[in-house]
Amino acid sequence: MNHDNNPFSGGRILKMLFLAAVTVAVVYPVLWVVKMALTPSQGFDASASPLPSNPDLSNFVYLFKETDFLRWLLNSSVVSATTTLLGVFLACTAAYALSRFRFPLRASAMMMFLIQQMFPGVLMMVPLYIIVDNLGLLDQLLGLTLVYATTAIPFCVWMLKGYFDTIPRDLEEAALMDGATPAMIFWRIMLPLSLPAVAVTALFSFMTAWNEFILAAIFMNSSEHYTLPVGLKTMVGQFSTEWGHFAAGAILVSIPVVALFFALQKQLVGGLTAGGVKG
Amino acid sequence: MASVQLEKVFKRFGDNAVVRDVNLDIEDGDFVVLVGPSGCGKSTTLRMIAGLEEISEGNLKIGGKVVNNLSPRDRDVAMVFQSYALYPHMTVRENISFGLKLRKMDAAEIDARVKNASGILGLDEYLERKPKALSGGQRQRVAMGRAIVRQPAVFLFDEPLSNLDAKLRVQMRAEIAKLHQQLGITTIYVTHDQVEAMTLAKHIVVMSMGLVQQVGAPLELYRRPANLFVAGFIGSPAMNFFDVEVKEEGGVPVMKGEGVSVRVPERFRSLLGEKGRKLVLGVRPEHMHEATEGETDVVVGTVDVLEPLGAEVHALGKVAGSDLTARLEPDTKVQVGDTVRIGVALDELHIFDRSTGRSLLEGVS
Ligand SMILES: Nc1ncnc2c1ncn2[C@@H]1O[C@H](COP(=O)(O)OP(=O)(O)OP(=O)(O)O)[C@@H](O)[C@H]1O
């Protein structure tokens, strides 16, 4: 670490300039989206300024009044929340078993999870379509939820197993001596200690479901079953695109993810440093 | 409180037997220390008693009842781990009371027990802290507190002091001894530190390579080690060993080796068997002194290192091929490089058969 006391030293100013430049590069496009969202379609000025000249909320009003936006928001929320709960619960229990118990095909199971992750999702499209169709779940939120949960689980299992592996066995043995059953050990020792990893997997599962477009577009046929990404895509018209509406929708879509990030921030940062020192 | 018996207990990992034919009879209220070098199977034995490791063969009885197939939680034993194994997400109070809560004890009783334990261990100020905000010694106490509040039939300790610095180790050792006096709970304690074993134990079990070498009170093991292994392991600095054979000299049997000539004391003569038998003579450093002119029972060696400790001086060197450690008076004139004649105390000799390693003096008072 460089303890530079003079705030105006050359090196320090250079560093500041660099950081400022990077910040502008990152924030500028986001501001532009905000500008688009706040500018009525007619009055759009293409100047370089990221500030809207006469802002109003007409694009947002349009979304809520003239489209199924609320319906899609609800669909997305239900699908994402269920995916997260189902994915995290199944991943936790599977990862714990894979981390702590020895059973036949254990190593192969881990390998299968990994191999599945290696193929691009599109490759799974046709088989998934057939399976979901056979289950009679096409154009239903439940079908989509199942698909999302199964695609999120392999990553979550690897992530959680890696984390469980770092928790000393002594802790579980101490709990065993204290009179805990394996289930109590899992719920009262392992899970609380794994919160950072659980937070990461929860966020990952949520975003998998929240942002996914291709599968949702293929499985969902009726507008009332669209998720947000699919719904928003309908605004990108064949001949003209209502960028204002699209931008407003994009902002609304990103709010829950950002909120979740902030809510889990403490755990996430903890997740990066935990495991460094134990005991 | 309860007695503990191990009857012909084996532990195998695959084909590898790491604990072999262990028989122990531990009385109610005893303090037994399992001691031995790294990898000799001490922890494995302890973990079998705890129920954390399955018993491959033989019986384990606690309070007279075979408990081989009981899970740890039904054995009424508490264990203190080398790593302390405190639950990092719980406060000291929660750590200590976790086991009681699991047993659905009522809150008032839990409070009373936690209070009592924290009083004994001096943890009152720290009850609401998390383990990471404690020093090593304090964590150690919390680990003990967790065991005490359970009021178990048996305490198990696996090298509980090995992560502490030397001073704290001595202090905690005294506290563990005091605790045992106060509570009187049957205790089985694993360590590889023979000083800990000597100071804490009512009975010591010396193990090596999965086998029990000897069981006895600390001073019994010190005075009459049953074999070369125990002789070399118990006592610090360790016993000196010299290869010798018995020869007649002027009608008296004398143990002779390179640089060694020591008469066989009268009372041991009948035990040594035929002449020419290959033996090992054992002499503890504290039973050696600088020989006077006329003294004949001596070893002759060279001094390579002198370690002045204030109250005594340890002279390290060689007698022919064997290592020599002798405890000398603090005002000794011996210098590094000197050839010295070291006298041995005839009453304190140890004599072993070289091929079996067994002591020939077993049963001699
Ligand atoms: N799960 C296991 N699988 C295979 N071998 C094991 C297992 N646990 C222990 N062992 C072996 O058993 C032997 C005894 O181990 P143990 O832990 O009881 O030694 P110890 O006397 O406690 O040693 P230390 O003083 O180093 O703790 C060792 O050789 C070890 O390698």
Ligand SMILES: [Mg+2]
């Ligand atoms: Mg051990």
